[in-house]
Amino acid sequence: MIKNKLIVVTGGAGFIGSHIAWELSKDNEVVVIDNLYTGNRENVPPAARFVKADVRDERVGELIREADYVFHEAAVVSVVESFRDPVGTEDVNVSGTLRILRAMLEGSGKLVFASSAAVYGDNPNLPLKETERPRPLSPYGVTKVAAEHYLRVYNEIYGLPTVSLRYFNVFGPRQGFNQYAGVISIFINRALKGEPLVIYGDGLQTRDFVYVKDVVKANLLAAESRRANGRTFNVGRGESVSVIKLANMIKELTGSMSRIVFDKPRPGDIRHSLADIGELKGLGFEPEWNLRRGLEKTIEWYAEEQQNGGKKPKSVSKPKSESGRG
Template identity: 35%
Template sequence: MNILVTGGAGFIGRWVVKKLLAEGQRITALDDLSNGRLMNIDEFRDNPDFLFIEGDIKDRDTLKQVFAGGFDLVYHLAASINVQDSIDDPRTTYENDVTGTFNVLEECRRQNIKMLFMSTCMVYERSLDETGITEEHPVKPASPYAASKLAGEALTLSYYYAYGLPTVVVRPFNTYGPFQKSSGEGGVVAIFIQRELAGEELNIYGDGTQTRDLLYVEDCADFVVRAGRDSRANGQLLNAGLGRDVSINGLARMIGGDAGRIRHVAHIHPQSEIPKLLCNYDKARELLDWQPRVSLEEGLQRTREWMIVG
């Protein structure tokens, strides 16, 4: 297959690219490098089935040129991804995550190309019990990031219903692993491990009782690739997570060990915090025969080893 991955130089994007290349697919990765990094895709540069294009999904002319060769499938992962940045600068998040998604959908519609849209668990209201969050769970746009992702979801599914375009929306829960940034907002796992290795304190926003369902990145990439390929996912919205949540306090203890190195600090944007995130991925398991393979303990160890070597 000839496949386009927007955001292909990003954290999750590069793992999606890696998996697809391992399957023998021909991959074009489009990324403006605002979040993605060239180091993420260095290992693919000599692969004859891989092409990297630096470009912006907001630029319609760029997209027309990229799509001129034709694709069999599009994985649309390019986005502004930081909750805090979206609160500070909502326009940029809206333009990237809504206008950019519209532009990609329009190109897919012209050529009748299936598109997978990468959303986020941050669109959800808190989990209320231990059964976890299903796809029917209430949503709560507590940040412009969440609102923009919900708008992107609605646009993506509207093209399925209005035009018969094969589309699918995926909502991975908090994804972590090698190649995730440990600077800025980054990912909590990467930040904690980086600070632990440097002998620094682990800073936690608020009281640390908020929980996250942490999905190892290779499990996430496997889910994304399956959902894009499987026609049973067309018109669907699908969760993916570990099915186990951990408090940020508990995560800090798992990574840092020494409770004396944990420090609680004032939350920058407490209004965007979700107190409990726990994934119910029954739908993906039944529809795609997918389930995570990497435990939290193993995933943390793999990530730590990569950060030591890298």
């Protein structure tokens, strides 16, 4: 258990970073660094110190050097934006990560980095193992591969403790729901308003959806385990579901009358995605949240948020009777 440490969470005002910050701020001193590019100040736990800064700022280095653990979630996360502005995306995602690594050489902390399943591209060898050759299909995916390599080099050459986590499709409360956001947050928000759920393609494409609390758990295990140092791990549930099945589940769970409509496939969309999570299980990971329980919790949160007129409730309560095990 990580206790009484100094933790830096970059991107801690965003979706995943804020969940990491909330969990760790119970027993640690947490500093959130975020420039609020897509993040929201309201997401930051009250117990954490918030520093509004770009990860590329010089002054961020001072905070990073002091930290026992750095969870680096800040990034340009939109694949679409990475095509529109590949240079800007590269600057934040690669150069930003490199600056953090350089600052960490002057301290004694460990870095856990948010990579992505986008590094695999459209690879048919499912379930995907970490040993598959990365073949990203977007500038965003390229930046994640490059950053992973920088972590590995800093580990091998300087002995810096680093871990890369390749997140698959993460979902849960606080996820944004603009047009480029995750399909689950978009579907839930449309279902709650009775608007059509738009599926691009035939709906038989599959994804490995993992609930954000399980992603937090993977981060903590990776941080605590010395065996994880210098390595890369998939973070998923190790199960996939089709988008059409997902749309029907969300309709059922929200009681929505939304229609499901089909549009033409989007260029670059991959057909199937599924993580082999054997390596992560080797660190003691077991997903606790099945898709249905995760969806119920997420729907509850978005429904409350819509009632509040878009003002986000700050915390995400635990399920009453259990921890979402399923």
